Amino acid sequence: MAGTGPVDLRPVFYPKRVAVFGVTNTPDRVGYNVLESILHGGFTGKVYPIHPRHEQVLGCKVYKSLEDVPEPVDLAVICLNQYATVKAVESCGRAGVKGVICNAGGYRETGDVGHDLEKCLIAAAEKYRLPMIGPNTLGMINNDGNFYSTFYPLKIPAGKVSIISQSGGIGLTTIHMAIDEGIGINKFIGVGNCSNLGFADCLDYLENDDSTAVIGVFIEGAADAGRFVRTAGRVARKKPVVVYKAGRLAEADYYTQTHTGSSAGSFQLYRDILHQHGVFTVNSASELVAACKALALQPLPEGNRVGILTHTAGPSVVMIDHLAPAGCVIPPLHEETVSRVKQIIGSDNPPVVLKNPLDAAGLGFSRPTYGGLAEAMLADDNVDLLLAVYCLHKTWELPAIELINAHKKYKKPLIVNFVGNWQGCRADQDFMQNAGVPLYTAPEKIAVAAAALVHYGMRRKGGNDRDD
Amino acid sequence: MAGTGPVDLRPVFYPKRVAVFGVTNTPDRVGYNVLESILHGGFTGKVYPIHPRHEQVLGCKVYKSLEDVPEPVDLAVICLNQYATVKAVESCGRAGVKGVICNAGGYRETGDVGHDLEKCLIAAAEKYRLPMIGPNTLGMINNDGNFYSTFYPLKIPAGKVSIISQSGGIGLTTIHMAIDEGIGINKFIGVGNCSNLGFADCLDYLENDDSTAVIGVFIEGAADAGRFVRTAGRVARKKPVVVYKAGRLAEADYYTQTHTGSSAGSFQLYRDILHQHGVFTVNSASELVAACKALALQPLPEGNRVGILTHTAGPSVVMIDHLAPAGCVIPPLHEETVSRVKQIIGSDNPPVVLKNPLDAAGLGFSRPTYGGLAEAMLADDNVDLLLAVYCLHKTWELPAIELINAHKKYKKPLIVNFVGNWQGCRADQDFMQNAGVPLYTAPEKIAVAAAALVHYGMRRKGGNDRDD
Numbered sequence: 001m002a003g004t005g006p007v008d009l010r011p012v013f014y015p016k017r018v019a020v021f022g023v024t025n026t027p028d029r030v031g032y033n034v035l036e037s038i039l040h041g042g043f044t045g046k047v048y049p050i051h052p053r054h055e056q057v058l059g060c061k062v063y064k065s066l067e068d069v070p071e072p073v074d075l076a077v078i079c080l081n082q083y084a085t086v087k088a089v090e091s092c093g094r095a096g097v098k099g100v101i102c103n104a105g106g107y108r109e110t111g112d113v114g115h116d117l118e119k120c121l122i123a124a125a126e127k128y129r130l131p132m133i134g135p136n137t138l139g140m141i142n143n144d145g146n147f148y149s150t151f152y153p154l155k156i157p158a159g160k161v162s163i164i165s166q167s168g169g170i171g172l173t174t175i176h177m178a179i180d181e182g183i184g185i186n187k188f189i190g191v192g193n194c195s196n197l198g199f200a201d202c203l204d205y206l207e208n209d210d211s212t213a214v215i216g217v218f219i220e221g222a223a224d225a226g227r228f229v230r231t232a233g234r235v236a237r238k239k240p241v242v243v244y245k246a247g248r249l250a251e252a253d254y255y256t257q258t259h260t261g262s263s264a265g266s267f268q269l270y271r272d273i274l275h276q277h278g279v280f281t282v283n284s285a286s287e288l289v290a291a292c293k294a295l296a297l298q299p300l301p302e303g304n305r306v307g308i309l310t311h312t313a314g315p316s317v318v319m320i321d322h323l324a325p326a327g328c329v330i331p332p333l334h335e336e337t338v339s340r341v342k343q344i345i346g347s348d349n350p351p352v353v354l355k356n357p358l359d360a361a362g363l364g365f366s367r368p369t370y371g372g373l374a375e376a377m378l379a380d381d382n383v384d385l386l387l388a389v390y391c392l393h394k395t396w397e398l399p400a401i402e403l404i405n406a407h408k409k410y411k412k413p414l415i416v417n418f419v420g421n422w423q424g425c426r427a428d429q430d431f432m433q434n435a436g437v438p439l440y441t442a443p444e445k446i447a448v449a450a451a452a453l454v455h456y457g458m459r460r461k462g463g464n465d466r467d468d
Numbered sequence: 469m470a471g472t473g474p475v476d477l478r479p480v481f482y483p484k485r486v487a488v489f490g491v492t493n494t495p496d497r498v499g500y501n502v503l504e505s506i507l508h509g510g511f512t513g514k515v516y517p518i519h520p521r522h523e524q525v526l527g528c529k530v531y532k533s534l535e536d537v538p539e540p541v542d543l544a545v546i547c548l549n550q551y552a553t554v555k556a557v558e559s560c561g562r563a564g565v566k567g568v569i570c571n572a573g574g575y576r577e578t579g580d581v582g583h584d585l586e587k588c589l590i591a592a593a594e595k596y597r598l599p600m601i602g603p604n605t606l607g608m609i610n611n612d613g614n615f616y617s618t619f620y621p622l623k624i625p626a627g628k629v630s631i632i633s634q635s636g637g638i639g640l641t642t643i644h645m646a647i648d649e650g651i652g653i654n655k656f657i658g659v660g661n662c663s664n665l666g667f668a669d670c671l672d673y674l675e676n677d678d679s680t681a682v683i684g685v686f687i688e689g690a691a692d693a694g695r696f697v698r699t700a701g702r703v704a705r706k707k708p709v710v711v712y713k714a715g716r717l718a719e720a721d722y723y724t725q726t727h728t729g730s731s732a733g734s735f736q737l738y739r740d741i742l743h744q745h746g747v748f749t750v751n752s753a754s755e756l757v758a759a760c761k762a763l764a765l766q767p768l769p770e771g772n773r774v775g776i777l778t779h780t781a782g783p784s785v786v787m788i789d790h791l792a793p794a795g796c797v798i799p800p801l802h803e804e805t806v807s808r809v810k811q812i813i814g815s816d817n818p819p820v821v822l823k824n825p826l827d828a829a830g831l832g833f834s835r836p837t838y839g840g841l842a843e844a845m846l847a848d849d850n851v852d853l854l855l856a857v858y859c860l861h862k863t864w865e866l867p868a869i870e871l872i873n874a875h876k877k878y879k880k881p882l883i884v885n886f887v888g889n890w891q892g893c894r895a896d897q898d899f900m901q902n903a904g905v906p907l908y909t910a911p912e913k914i915a916v917a918a919a920a921l922v923h924y925g926m927r928r929k930g931g932n933d934r935d936d
Contacts, residue, residue: 027863028833036863105829110821138780153862167782169887172859173911176889220785246785284912285786286754312606314635317688317714318753353578361573365496391640394621395495395504419637421644422890443641444752 007131009197009205012099013142013187015074016045018149019066019097021088022079023049023057030103031079032057033151034139038077041141041148041155048073066091075099077139077149082106082114085135086121093128100125101149102135107193109136118195125196137192138168143185144211150190159184160213161292164202166191170218170246170285177289180422182429182439183296186212198224200231207235214295216288217243225270233277240295240456243281244288245270280455287448290440294449297438298413300457305331306450307383308357309373311364315389315417315443316357322447328454330356337380344372356383365393371402378410385413385453387446392420400428404435413453417446475599477665477673480567481610481655483543484513486617487534487565489556490547491517491525498571499547500525501619502607506545509609509616509623516541534559543567545607545617550574550582553603554589561596568593569617570603575661577604586663593664605660606636611653612679618658627652628681629760632670634659638686638714638753645757648890650897650907651764654680666692668699675703682763684756685711693738701745708763708924711749712756713738748923755916758908762917765906766881768925773799774918775851776825777841779832783857783885783911784825790915796922798824805848812840824851833861839870846878853881853921855914860888868896872903881921885914 018038022031031051035058038047047060048069054062063069066076066088076092078085082104092100107118118135125132133140139150143158150168156175161183165171168190178185187209189202199222206212215235222228232241248267274281282288306328308316320330333341338354345363353359358377364370370390377386388403398418407414416432416439418425429439440446486506490499499519503526506515515528516537522530531537534544534556544560546553550572560568575586586603593600601608607618611626618636624643629651633639636658646653655677657670667690674680683703690696700709716735742749750756774796776784788798801809806822813831821827826845832838838858845854858866866886875882884900884907886893897907908914 028830030830033861033863040862152859165782167780167785169778169780169857169859170782170786170911172780172887173783173909176860176887176892176909179889218782220782246782246789248789284910286910286912310637312635312637312640314633314638314686314688314714315641317635318638321714321716362496362498389637391620391637392644393501394508395501419640419644421647424644441641441644442752442754443638444754 006204007129009099009131009201011074012131012133013140013205014145015099015147017048017071017073018043018045019048019050019069019073019076020079021050021076023051023062024054025057030151033153034077034079034103034149035060037148037150037153040153042146043148044146066095073097075101077101077103079103079151082117082135086117086124089121089124089130089132093124093130097130099131101133101137101139103137103139103151105136107135107195109193118193122195132196133189134192135195137190138171139190141185141188143187150188157184158186160186160211160296161216162187162206162209162212162214163216163218164189164191164199165218166194166220167218173285174216174218174289177286181289181293182433183293194222198222198228200224200227203231203235203241207238213239214292215239215241216292217241218285218288219243219245220247229273229277229279232274232279236277236279236459240452241279242288242291242295242452243274243279244283244285245274245281278459280452282448286445290445290448291452294415294438294453295456297433297436298415298453299411300460301384301413301453302457303384304328304454304458305382305384306454307377307380307386308389309360309377309386310357310389311360311362312389312391312419313357313359315419316359318443319387319447322444323450326451326454328451331382332356333358333377334380334382337376340376341373344369344376364390365396367397367399367402370399371406374403374406374414375409378406378412378414383412384457385415385450387415387417387450389417389419392418392424398428400432404432404437407435407437415440415446415449417441417443474672475597477567477599477669479542480599480601481608481673482613483541483615485516485539485541486511486513487516487518487537487541487544488547489518489544491519491530492522493525498619501621502545502547502571502617503528505616505618505621508621510614511616512614534563541565543569545569545571547571547619550585550603554585554592557589557592557598557600561592561598565598567599569601569605569607571605571607571619573604575603575663577661586661590663600664601657602660603663605658606639607658609653609656611655618656625652626654628654628679628764629684630655630674630677630680630682631684631686632657632659632667633686634662634688635686641753642684642686642757645754649757649761650901651761662690666690666696668692668695671699671703671709675706681707682760683707683709684760685709686753686756687711687713688715697741697745697747700742700747704745704747704927708920709747710756710759710763710920711742711747712751712753713749746927748920750916754913758913758916759920762883762906762921763924765901765904766883766921767879768928769852769881769921770925771852772796772922772926773850773852774922775845775848775854776857777828777845777854778825778857779828779830780857780859780887781825781827783887784827786911787855787915790912791918794919794922796919799850800824801826801845802848802850805844808844809841812837812844832858833864835865835867835870838867839874842871842874843877846874846880846882851880852925853883853918855883855885855918857885857887860886860892866896868900872900872905875903875905883908883914883917885909885911
């Protein structure tokens with residue numbers, strides 16, 4: 001954000017009194033939905049809906065203008081068209097509002113006229129040093145304060161992962177995938193056109209936000225790419241930052257310019273610089289969520305040596321495909337571990353190849369055996385984190401308790417892949433994740449989760465990324 | 469399969485009388501589970517469990533040996549250890565059984581001794597020209613005949629997609645993902661070590677299997693790679709074949725050798741040759757399922773020109789990232805379409821950029837508007853297939869009927885991405901897919917689905933792949 005010195009963003013994320021411009025009784029209008037979001041989300045502060053001609057919307061008294069509101073507000077959510085939004089921002093500045101969220105599109109992403117209008121909007125905000133989220137944004141959610149101001153009324157589980165997204169659609173995709181993965185969202189910030197508050201400002205804020213443990217970012221392109229990557233790199237030293245950069249092609253670049261008015265820029269250059277700054281990057285929304293989930297639930301490993309326990313070999317092959325390029329190694333097991341494994345499975349059993357990945361074949365279906373093998377591998381000094389694969393089976397229960405106990409005993413990171421469908425694994429997912437053990441059902445997700453943990457584990461031990 | 473002339477595999481996939489070697493009353497043994505699979509799966513033929521010392525298992529009379537079974541059987545499922553399996557195959561050959569499935573591992577994947585044993589197993593099968601699935605396999609499912617012979621008792625929705633998998637774990641992953649994606653499986657063949665029946669034999673069979681419309685393949689490596697790719701290419705001229713090849717690294721290669729005794733070989737070479745033969749390849753199990761789903765539900769497009777309709781731009785950027793490298797183009801809209809779109813959205817509405825991707829922004833939330841825009845784009849001669857994105861919203865229903873109607877009217881392929889979580893989209897997924905419109909919730913899946921349709925659409929029009 002332009003101006004002299006940092007602006008306090010806490011009133012934007014944790015407002016006590018909120019004005020909503022442009023509320024109406026029409027359910028397909030943004031103003032109606034933002035107000036419903038705020039009410040539905042359980043906001044406990046005061047809401048002041050504003051519209052010159054309405055008396056009541058959704059049971060709330062409506063004020064004719066900001067001047068009619070009886071007390072100062074912290075935040076204004078502006079649900080007006082692009083022209084009226086500029087005037088509303090002016091009035092907010094005059095009234096001493098501490099932050100605004102501007103939903104309207106119709107600015108630089110639409111061409112020259114819109115670009116000039118956006119300059120007016122920015123000037124209005126900067127004149128009053130008014131932090132502004134957007135324009136052209138779905139809005140913001142602070143689940144830590146039950147403050148929902150997106151124009152999609154939602155209620156999502158609370159947790160430690162915060163998301164910064166340039167796109168409402170991919171932001172929502174991420175939120176819904178997080179619901180499916182059983183993890184909670186702390187804050188969601190749709191940065192939109194990043195006209196005043198950009199990625200770096202949001203990262204700066206989240207760096208010191210104690211309720212955020214992991215930050216996920218979806219970016220198409222940013223005007224201040226240099227500041228973004230430097231800030232991401234700095235913040236990533238304090239808490240994990242995972243970045244999904246889209247717009248890797250000239251075709252996409254053409255399109256991002258009419259999305260948020262940004263140029264997607266050189267995809268590879270972005271990736272390379274993010275890596276140089278020690279930031280973990282992924283290739284899809286589902287990988288973004290998978291990585292954030294592991295980072296939110298698990299301790300970081302001491303190193304990059306991955307143990308794999310399974311009773312079916314194929315998923316290990318798939319995992320290794322993903323793990324090796326991410327700098328993970330699959331170390332040999334200690335002799336002591338091999339002896340322990342032999343003891344657990346017995347000598348008269350079908351041949352199990354005693355190496356890492358450890359494939360227990362049919363023997364692995366005995367839950368005590370599986371739990372014992374998981375313990376043996378976690379006890380191995382060669383193993384920094386363990387990936388455990390188990391197949392859903394009509395006759396047998398999943399070894400959820402055994403794995404949780406093994407994790408508790410050895411404190412090392414443990415990631416589980418249960419081969420099963422959504423319905424079949426949901427109860428175990430909740431159960432295990434409440435105990436801090438992330439559960440996935442796709443081998444490519446468990447691999448990206450492991451790679452993310454290893455990345456930040458190694459970084460904590462002192463990576464050689466740029467420091468500037 | 470070695471030998472002179474083709475062997476009839478129909479008795480293997482559609483047996484009327486089945487023997488199961490090695491059934492016991494112990495629920496964690498393969499023999500128990502295979503029998504339970506057969507019973508639980510609703511097989512209507514006759515089952516003859518075999519064990520020298522049991523009288524009854526799971527309510528079925530047990531026979532002491534194959535010789536004691538009162539009538540000839542078509543197929544034997546052998547749930548014995550690796551040594552006893554060889555003898556059982558011999559006895560099956562002598563008794564005129566028409567096919568065997570061998571579950572046991574412990575052959576070439578375990579080293580030299582196992583390799584010699586596998587030679588004996590192959591010799592036994594070939595002596596009697598006995599088609600053999602496995603060894604070292606999860607088994608086979610023919611959902612078209614309610615015949616389940618895997619040692620994971622399952623009951624899965626029936627459909628038109630058949631899966632050939634070298635790995636039980638990835639095979640099951642695929643099956644469970646198919647359940648989540650709401651599509652049915654026709655046949656599942658775990659080829660295991662491919663000692664006698666390999667990928668090419670299974671493809672040969674499925675080529676002429678009328679109940680199979682699409683074939684998905686998971687392969688680590690095959691001894692007869694040349695025959696596999698040639699056969700896949702030939703079959704892919706008749707019905708779509710989608711291949712996920714794993715084992716792209718030396719690390720994985722080391723591991724695949726102790727999995728099914730195969731060398732994963734050069735990953736890139738495999739991919740290149742498959743492409744040369746016109747076979748569509750993917751990068752994960754979830755992409756395999758996403759591609760097979762679209763191919764099973766949709767007609768093939770006439771060309772590679774993709775229209776995108778959305779009310780949120782981010783997913784389009786992500787899709788284009790995936791579509792462009794797959795040879796899809798995002799064509800401009802006809803002038804006529806632009807006029808039609810203007811008429812639908814009205815002239816006094818917020819600026820919608822009239823191009824492809826068409827982002828209707830807030831207006832798109834009106835279901836009739838969204839349906840009208842979908843129709844306008846499908847009517848455009850420039851558009852061969854349409855991708856439609858819509859976000860789940862508390863206040864509004866998803867435009868499922870509108871999209872189904874548009875699809876019915878124009879007959880062109882239509883793929884839908886509803887941004888939502890599993891629970892929120894499940895009913896619409898079932899509803900739309902019953903009407904032949906595939907629904908996804910991840911932009912990367914809709915993109916791979918579109919790429920698969922375009923690939924086989926272009927191929928039908930005459931691709932220039934090798935013909936040998």
